[in-house]
Amino acid sequence: MSGESAFIETLRALAHHPAARGLLDDTAVLQVGSETMVLTHDMMVEGRHFLPSQSPADVAWKLVATNLSDLAAKGAEPLGVLLGYMLADGRDEFAEGLSEVLDHYGVPLLGGDTVSGGPPQAIGLTAIGRATHSPVPSRSGASVGDGLWITGQVGAAMLGFEALRDGTEEDSTTYRRPMARLAEGEALAPLVTAMMDVSDGLLLDAWRLAEASQVSLAIDSRAVPIAASEARRLDALRWGDDYELLFTLPAGTEPPVPATHIGTVEPRGFVPLFLDGEPIANHSGLGWEH
């Protein structure tokens, strides 16, 4: 793993160019004339990010929705996507799911590349957006005294995954076809001090927000709306794939969209995260690290 880290550090160093405020594995913000562009790229690999047994239409939906979710966290309006598609079985179903998700969000496929190769199949997607508010929200702006908020609820994707895995009748839509909170992100962008989407688990992503902002976050676990039973509350807080927006607002500011107050921003303590007053000593086990 240290080899990987060194490589990622090298790439991060390359990304520290004055023209760019983005970093690898994060969303890039690029000023072009009077416009502020927001750019994100994700790669999904068969067997890692999706299973060969999964519906290619659902894979296409998730690939697009998760990239659009990155734009939502920046309050950006999506302008289009570029696709890198390694040809494989299920290509018609993939194109169908792609068509559905692009229609749903009114986003065009601008171009891309199709290649032979694999297995495993690898698919890349670049989403291009335009910031609707400047400065563009980041993870690093949370201030002591701010409130911590989240849209929607967490745990629905977990239940969807388990329904699929166990072949039950429960609804798996939230896991298979997540929604990007684009309208909410745009409405929140002018108000938030920090914002990100919850892709890898509420606790892990909150940890990252705290680290980026150099503050501590105190979360009231019972305040977090969950889609699961009370017995699964901690699981729901650790599960990812919900793509809700996690954000901080100055005290007294009410969000213009449905959201729940789940904690507060505190001075940087000896750990970045407190759950119900208990310090969280390290981030292993808080969510999905990849």
Added chain:
Amino acid sequence: MSGESAFIETLRALAHHPAARGLLDDTAVLQVGSETMVLTHDMMVEGRHFLPSQSPADVAWKLVATNLSDLAAKGAEPLGVLLGYMLADGRDEFAEGLSEVLDHYGVPLLGGDTVSGGPPQAIGLTAIGRATHSPVPSRSGASVGDGLWITGQVGAAMLGFEALRDGTEEDSTTYRRPMARLAEGEALAPLVTAMMDVSDGLLLDAWRLAEASQVSLAIDSRAVPIAASEARRLDALRWGDDYELLFTLPAGTEPPVPATHIGTVEPRGFVPLFLDGEPIANHSGLGWEH
């Protein structure tokens, strides 16, 4: 192959969105406020587009340079790249080559994604540019009476590939580390009626330009500057990877950069391409189709 074609047709249909003038496997042009963005995405797969034995630094160079060449053909100034990197051996060498090519062109790495998976390794790159001239040059604007021109010479990449393959002392730089004709593309953009880069072979790419413009091109094979011996002239015309710019200019217009007049644009005949007066009946064998 018909399955692949149907898929690509489906993706092409998706790309026919009013907001987009680009098509899959081609460069996308996107109007954002007062700015015209040019976007391209390429994926390279180990064993298809590069060999496991190839230097990862050279792979990085080629991935970036070929995407920048797509921008050059649009007269676009590169603003940055996003990388989708599947972790594999040789990552430090890859990062080094990436650093070299980005430094060479003064282009920042804006962001991207690193994933586990493979083999085979798949690597994707998205290049973002800003058009320096509007309308942005395309393949489809060649008019009857225009002259057909090319920058530089063809065949050097072929010789470089053969030197590598045969382990000779010949210089393989042009094959391993192609150059994107960015300055030339920018200078030519206001003047050309059509422009593209020669990536898959002069004859095949000229065929595509003729098809897109609905004209025929008459090429004088002896006029084409080649890096190879006279005996290899036809091979050089069919080989790709040279990344020179192929373009059409109105009769009487001289190019502002070093280039060679190699033919003329004629009314659409029964074939799109005539070589030394001989009709080329189909495009198989003209270059590298993938």
